[in-house]
């Protein structure tokens with residue numbers, strides 16, 4: 405496993421600590437790693453002759469690494485991306501898997517994505533969860549990668565819709581910011597604490613069955629549906645619309661897989677993007693994203709704000725802003741000083 409080398413406060417190197425104590429004290433403290441996981445600080449050494457390479461790092465670091473990986477891999481190697489992000493160039497949105505494909509060229513035969521409701525520390529404690537593997541060749545490369553990851557506490561389903569899976573993983577972080585704004589405003593907070601997952605599921609199912617319109621809004625509110633459920637439903641709707649507009653081949657079923665609605669709910673309740681957006685709303689404009697990230701995450705990185713900004717560029721470029729009121733509002737709150745309390749104004 406390649407580890408970006410860092411010097412810890414006590415002067416030791418992170419890779420030395422991982423190899424000696426089998427614990428990543430900076431990014432996954434308190435979790436004992438298997439002894440066969442070896443931290444290798446030299447990237448070329450870590451990937452040399454690999455037949456499968458797994459990418460799991462904040463996407464902003466990827467471009468500088470790809471040239472150092474290219475030509476070290478076993479020819480025809482497969483790549484798997486766990487990166488939940490989105491990039492953008494002059495032509496429009498760039499998928500992280502396309503960035504990997506372009507960066508590694510003919511060195512890789514297939515690039516798959518693995519996304520789902522997978523909060524890292526819960527997984528590290530071996531709590532049960534599911535994930536969706538998006539692979540254009542489910543019977544071939546998909547079956548091999550599924551076998552690599554699937555185990556009794558981590559069930560992996562394969563779908564031939566890698567683009568849908570990847571876009572879900574990136575876009576849910578934007579909705580998570582909206583959920584965090586809600587929490588920072590104390591909207592529906594008591595309701596959220598008082599109700600369990602079943603009620604959230606019921607609320608989403610009800611909302612999916614009855615689109616939110618001016619006519620039924622009061623009725624829905626009267627039935628005590630959660631603010632957060634409305635945000636999640638709207639978010640899912642905009643995620644789906646964006647995917648379909650950009651890639652009409654994206655499958656509806658993908659939104660019901662772990663990478664879709666499950667990851668969306670998990671992130672809107674337990675993720676770092678939600679947590680930092682709550683802090684952002686509570687600070688009332690006094691704290692920027694970099695400061696919040698530093699204060700709340702101890703060296704980890706948010707994907708939501710960057711993805712929101714890149715997504716906004718795409719919506720602007722394609723003149724789709726009016727069709728995505730939630731995504732647009734999240735951007736305006738996150739970057740243009742719009743008050744978080746106006747989040748649902750345009751919905």
Ligand SMILES: NC(=O)c1ccc[n+]([C@@H]2O[C@H](COP(=O)([O-])OP(=O)(O)OC[C@H]3O[C@@H](n4cnc5c(N)ncnc54)[C@H](O)[C@@H]3O)[C@@H](O)[C@H]2O)c1
Pocket residue numbers: 407408431460461462463465486487488489522523524525703704705706707
């Ligand atoms: N943490 C989760 O619960 C989780 C779950 C599923 C998917 N993901 C996705 O996985 C990706 C990585 O997230 P994460 O939580 O592991 O990372 P993170 O946010 O914890 O960021 C820390 C990671 O970045 C690396 N890093 C720091 N500076 C670097 C540099 N200059 N160059 C290269 N690497 C550097 C660190 O070594 C560490 O691995 C993201 O796209 C995230 O959305 C995260």
Ligand SMILES: O=P(O)(O)OC[C@H](O)CO
Pocket residue numbers: 488520521522523524577580667670671674675676677678707
């Ligand atoms: O902590 P977040 O917000 O990056 O979300 C973590 C994972 O993506 C949840 O599946």
